[in-house]
Amino acid sequence: MDVIATKNKKALDRNPQEPTTMFKMYKRRRVQRQCHPSASLPDELVYEILLRLPVKTLSRSKSVCRAWRATISSPSFIRAYLKQQQSAISRHEQKPSFLIAPHTLDSVIHDEPWPSTFSNTITFYRWQEGRDDAHLVRATDLHGEFGSVYGMSHCDGLVMFPTDTRLYVFNPATGKGDVLKLPDGQKSRFQTAGLGLDLGTNTYKVVRSFNRSIDFNQQAHDAAGMEVFTISSRDSCWRTVAEDPPYPVTAHPMYFKGSLYWHICKELLQEGSPPPQGFLRFNLEDETFRLVLYDVVSPSDETRLDLVELGGELCLA
Template sequence: MSDYFPAELQSAILQKLPVKSLIRFTTVCKSWRSIITSPNFIQSHLSEGKNHTQILLKRFDQTDEREHFSLLNLVAENGALSVNSSSHLEFPVKSRTACSPIVGCCDGVVCLLETCSARSSPKDVILWNPSIRTHLVLPTPTINPKESHMVVLGFGSDANHAHHKVVRLVYKPNDFGAEVFSVKTRSWRRLSGGVGVALRALKTGYCQAYCQAFLNGVVHWLALNPVDRRASFLAFDVGDEVFGEVMLPDCLASECLKMLCIFVIGESLGVVKYNKGYESWDVWAMKEYRVKESWTKMYTVEVSARVVGFRNSGEALLALRSLGLVVYNLKTKQMQSEDLGIYGCTMLFYVDNYVESLLLL
């Protein structure tokens, strides 16, 4: 049949297969292997997969004192979300620490920090594609000042999802350096010139969680303007490798950074602002990207909870001390009465929207 089965049709069919089948089918013949492993195919397969979003979950289990990774399929029934299926993900590196902070997740690849060997200090940066069970330990970065410094990391891709990069910001008391690791070249490269904006990105936010938001080819961090002490977003365009600023509305800019958390909510940049005592919180979204006036307060929730993340469809996933992970229903404006059956340490939950991909194959 292949005699009359044109290559572009074969490729169109292959694009609709899940990654596990695709990797198995690299053994069909050499030409299928080269189709499946080609950057163009990997890129178009990724856009096919955008409709099948899962939730990547990391939780810390107090009983065995370890972190567990899994992928969840959530389904809505009678207006309530529940876990349809969940698959455990085997973490590829023998963990030496109880905690592997996640920098971010983009196109099926998770960027996280882990101590891979007894020598590695600071922690190694790892890119991990759990759906194809591949990982990459990044080489030692080039900017390693002797004096005290702070490192902020970001992970994302350009707007076409063709180039995936880790960006590393190194803040010294009076100096700043930045370098980029490209998945394509598998090496670090220093960025000449400074940030161009005075903002200082924040390493971690509320609950010590890493706080970046990747949207439309741009990595965003919550940041502080050292001159007027106002809160803002530092933005890094992954394709052009240019820094910029995304402004917060005045009422959020004057807030204490500890009360703010950055998120992607649906297709927008968002902020959760915790109110005094953390007894309630407001959800804000920037309706039109980079239009400061379009920031809108969406809703306020009067529940003492940590907001862990948002599904693509907009629902917030909350961690409650007594209940584990709970969904906030946007229609009823209430917390779902039943939890998702996912328990762990409230402060150490991580969730993100996840699509499988062949990146790093």
């Protein structure tokens, strides 16, 4: 830097009429050095190194320069990174782990149908196979923004956290305190939401079902609806799906290979209508519904059937 400054001074002595031009040249050289920290490495090698970095390190690497930020944020890199992590797990380079989000109550109100005093401190712990304890990966205090918590959904490390006031999306792997707070959607007395990946556009979507009105005693409800929020879209807002679901749904859905699977709410079906023996599938790409039937011999009323992913396959449990 001293050598460059000396050369610039000599040039200014020869041509005192162009101090602004010489300053711009010096500044441009500094920027070029700062924005190309890997100039001596081939781009292909830098890409392969970035693919193998831990998530926290990768997140910090976005601040190195614009080129790295653009690469790390690109959908193609994100897909390649997830595939790389999955391959490492399948080769047993990384042991499987569980993400644990304990829910605690600040106080207990007796005779509540569902607790309304959940703690607003959201914590995520990671427990890896073979370890004796779990370690804290992040903690966020939402300072009294909600009272109740419902079933969470997850996809590729993102966690959707539904409450009685709004929906939140976390990325526990980054360890940061930031959280995506989704805007309010359609008003509803009963809602359920899920998170998944649109395989067509490679964007993550939160899908929320809602009932415009509901009466469990009369087994009646107005037409149910669905609305979608696309994460990372510039004009992110809720938009109603063109096709209403053919059946009322309940419980949080399960994500599997580009689709969300909902339980059908049998309590809200019209009296006399036989309940369909299956799940309601919502395709995140074309945003259409399809009934997925299953064949179970004489299940009892007490039997609850769920869809689970096992070894990359969708199974009924």
